[in-house]
Amino acid sequence: MPIKEFNGLSVEVDEEGFLTDRTVWNKDIAAAIAVEEGIGPLTDRHFDVINFMREAFEKHGTAPSIRQMNKMNIIPTRELYELFPGGPAKKAAKIGGLPKPRGCV
Amino acid sequence: MSEQAESIKKVSLIVSKGSLVDVYPALVLGNGARMEGIEAAIFFTFFGLGALIKKTQNKLKVATVGNPALNMALPMLKMPITTPFPTLMGAIPGVSNFATWMMKNEMEDLDIPTIPEFIEMFTDAGGEVYACKLGMDMFKLSMDDLDDRVSGVLTVGEFYEKSAGASIIFT
Missing domain, CATH: 3.40.1260.10 (DsrEFH-like)
Known part of the structure; x- marks a missing residue:
C-alpha cells in the first residue's frame, strides 16, 4: 500500500487515497485530503457530517448513506452536495479517514 | 478501468x-x-x-405476467430460486399486488427510497x-x-x- 505524507505525518492509504487505518486520522489529515479533493477549508458543518459518519462507522461497520443522513436530520441532501461537490458520500468518507463507501443508493 | x-x-x-x-x-x-x-x-x-x-x-406495480425470470424473486418467500413461476399464475388477481408489496419491503430493507x-x-x-x-x-x-x-x-x-x-x- 502507498504511503502518503500529510503535514509531516506518514500514513498508509489505498490505491485511491483512502486511509487504510481510520484510527490514525486527525483534523489536520482531514484538512489536507480536503484540499486535494478540491473542497475548500473545512467548516464546522463539514465536521458535523464527518464526525457523524465516523461515529456511525464505529457502530455499524459501514458509513451511513446520503439518504440516512437526510432522514436522521444530520444534513439535508442538497446541503451535503454543496459542502462536498463532486461526490459527497465518497469525498466525505475520504476526508473522514473512512474506506470508500460501496452503496449504490 | x-x-x-x-x-x-x-x-x-x-x-x-x-x-x-x-x-x-x-x-x-x-x-x-x-x-x-x-x-x-x-x-x-x-x-x-x-x-x-x-x-x-x-402505486407502480411489479409486472407478474410475461416475466419468465420472476422465479428470481422467490427466495424472498424462502422458496428455491428454481421454483417455476408460470405466467398464468401472475395473472391471478392480487399476485401483482403481493409481489409489489414484497419487493417494496425488500427495497426499504436495502435503504432504497x-x-x-x-x-x-x-x-x-x-x-x-x-x-x-x-x-x-x-x-x-x-x-x-x-x-x-x-x-x-x-x-x-x-x-x-x-x-x-x-x-x-x-x-
Missing part, C-alpha cells in the same frame, strides 16, 4: 415503461451518477410518465427530471398532474439539446 479512457461527465437516462422495476434502474443510475459527481437528467416518456404523475407514482422520495433525493442531488411532450399530450396530462420536482416538459429536439455531451442511456 483503462487509464486512457475519458471519464463520464454527463448522462441522460430515458424511461419509457411504467412498472416498478422499469423505473428504479433509471433512478438508481441517475442518482448514482450524481453521487460520482456526474451530471444527470432523467427523461420520462410514455408509460414511464406514471412515475411522475402525483396520483400514480406511489420509494419513487417519490427517490425523485426528491435525485433532484436534491442536482439531478434533473423531465417529462416527454408527446407522452403528455397522448395521456392528456399537464404540469399540474406531475411531481413538483419535474423541471419541465421537453420535445425530442429539446431532449437532445439538453443532452449535449451526455451519454444517452435507454433503460
Whole structure:
C-alpha cells in the first residue's frame, strides 16, 4: 500500500487515497485530503457530517448513506452536495479517514 | 478501468415503461451518477410518465405476467430460486399486488427510497427530471398532474439539446 505524507505525518492509504487505518486520522489529515479533493477549508458543518459518519462507522461497520443522513436530520441532501461537490458520500468518507463507501443508493 | 479512457461527465437516462422495476434502474443510475459527481437528467416518456404523475407514482406495480425470470424473486418467500413461476399464475388477481408489496419491503430493507422520495433525493442531488411532450399530450396530462420536482416538459429536439455531451442511456 502507498504511503502518503500529510503535514509531516506518514500514513498508509489505498490505491485511491483512502486511509487504510481510520484510527490514525486527525483534523489536520482531514484538512489536507480536503484540499486535494478540491473542497475548500473545512467548516464546522463539514465536521458535523464527518464526525457523524465516523461515529456511525464505529457502530455499524459501514458509513451511513446520503439518504440516512437526510432522514436522521444530520444534513439535508442538497446541503451535503454543496459542502462536498463532486461526490459527497465518497469525498466525505475520504476526508473522514473512512474506506470508500460501496452503496449504490 | 483503462487509464486512457475519458471519464463520464454527463448522462441522460430515458424511461419509457411504467412498472416498478422499469423505473428504479433509471433512478438508481441517475442518482448514482450524481453521487460520482456526474451530471444527470432523467427523461420520462410514455408509460414511464406514471412515475411522475402525483396520483400514480406511489402505486407502480411489479409486472407478474410475461416475466419468465420472476422465479428470481422467490427466495424472498424462502422458496428455491428454481421454483417455476408460470405466467398464468401472475395473472391471478392480487399476485401483482403481493409481489409489489414484497419487493417494496425488500427495497426499504436495502435503504432504497420509494419513487417519490427517490425523485426528491435525485433532484436534491442536482439531478434533473423531465417529462416527454408527446407522452403528455397522448395521456392528456399537464404540469399540474406531475411531481413538483419535474423541471419541465421537453420535445425530442429539446431532449437532445439538453443532452449535449451526455451519454444517452435507454433503460
